[in-house]
Amino acid sequence: MKSIVYIKGSSISDVRLQKFLRFFSEKGSNLSFWGWSRDGKNPYMEGVESQYLLTGGGFGKKSKLFFFYILWSIVVFFKCLRTNLQDKVVIAIDFDSALPVYWASKFKNISFIYEVYD
Secondary structure, eight states: OOEEEEEESSOTTOHHHHHHHHHHHHTTOOEEEEEEESSSOOOOOTTEEEEEEEEOOOSSOHHHHHHHHHHHHHHHHHHHHHSOOTTEEEEEESHHHHHHHHHHHTTSOOOEEEEOOO
């Protein structure tokens, strides 16, 4: 089964994300998670190679959070360019993760799935 990379602008502690990761882990997929630890706790999940590309920013103050959204986009964009993602299934969760993956896909042949959590 192909390797799967989940990219999300928050931690791995999201219940919906954990259900997907657990399902694919049981099916034998090689799983990676790239996230943003807004509170600095950096939780991990067994069987998932987790990398927190950005730490801090919190959830509330708009001016601070705006800066961190821009920083998150830049970090994800360059991480996509530096990483060989051509043979992986990339799942970008929500717009804040999908936009930098989309722009990186214009420079490298990266196919990705854009998933929106409502």
